Amino acid sequence: MDIFLKTVGAVNDETRLRILRFIDLNKEVCVCDIENAFDMIQSRISRHLKILKEAGFLSVNRKGRWAYYSIRTPLDKFRQNILEEISFLEFNIPEFKQGCKNG
Amino acid sequence: MDIFLKTVGAVNDETRLRILRFIDLNKEVCVCDIENAFDMIQSRISRHLKILKEAGFLSVNRKGRWAYYSIRTPLDKFRQNILEEISFLEFNIPEFKQGCKNG
DNA sequence: ATAATATATCAATATATCTCGATGCATGAA
DNA sequence: TTCATGCATCGAGATATATTGATATATTAT
Numbered sequence: 034m035d036i037f038l039k040t041v042g043a044v045n046d047e048t049r050l051r052i053l054r055f056i057d058l059n060k061e062v063c064v065c066d067i068e069n070a071f072d073m074i075q076s077r078i079s080r081h082l083k084i085l086k087e088a089g090f091l092s093v094n095r096k097g098r099w100a101y102y103s104i105r106t107p108l109d110k111f112r113q114n115i116l117e118e119i120s121f122l123e124f125n126i127p128e129f130k131q132g133c134k135n136g
Numbered sequence: 137m138d139i140f141l142k143t144v145g146a147v148n149d150e151t152r153l154r155i156l157r158f159i160d161l162n163k164e165v166c167v168c169d170i171e172n173a174f175d176m177i178q179s180r181i182s183r184h185l186k187i188l189k190e191a192g193f194l195s196v197n198r199k200g201r202w203a204y205y206s207i208r209t210p211l212d213k214f215r216q217n218i219l220e221e222i223s224f225l226e227f228n229i230p231e232f233k234q235g236c237k238n239g
Numbered sequence: 240a241t242a243a244t245a246t247a248t249c250a251a252t253a254t255a256t257c258t259c260g261a262t263g264c265a266t267g268a269a
Numbered sequence: 270t271t272c273a274t275g276c277a278t279c280g281a282g283a284t285a286t287a288t289t290g291a292t293a294t295a296t297t298a299t
Contacts, residue, residue, distance in 0.1 A: 034226065034227055037153075037221060037222070038153075044144050045141060047137065115144075
């Protein structure tokens, strides 16, 4: 029950849908890439990433000072279905632009 | 986008999950049946039914003064998946008890 | 050690959602 | 018409969630 509510709650927000789709399209991105592509302040993004991660959609791979987020694998059927449904949505996902100084 | 958010928003509430599962199990129930089974006030139930209906999960069949709610058919794959996922949840769904005076 | 960069968390505020009680509307019985 | 019943909707208060700016932590370079 709790994890179900966390899962659907995570995708019940347009900002998170766009971030999730962005990661789905770009495979592995760090927070500053998202910050750069979406023009949002970092704290806001970090918060949403945490929610998506705790809902089971994302995994993090920390390398040095960077945190690379990607779609968690393996992903169960239910979350796969949700991701697919999100892929059908028509919204503007910004282009990937390297956001960090280590370009 | 809007309808997606409506859909996941509708199942992002424990009360609605329980009502939805109750209807799924009992096929066709009127508002007072739910009122009686769940011991909730009618306005609360009516509000949740409206949200579930507008999210595409339910349909209404009005007969006289009664409004019979049931799972909408046909139901698209995404909502079917959600319903299935809800069926796996472990929560107490009350027994059906005839709630109306027309018993 | 100091500074810069990347990320996470916190507190305050704004916004959305849930719940309740009251009210309105429609149907059907008396 | 008058009343009771079933359902829907509204307003107010309570609770939850999102956003921002400030701050904290961690890593790496100098």
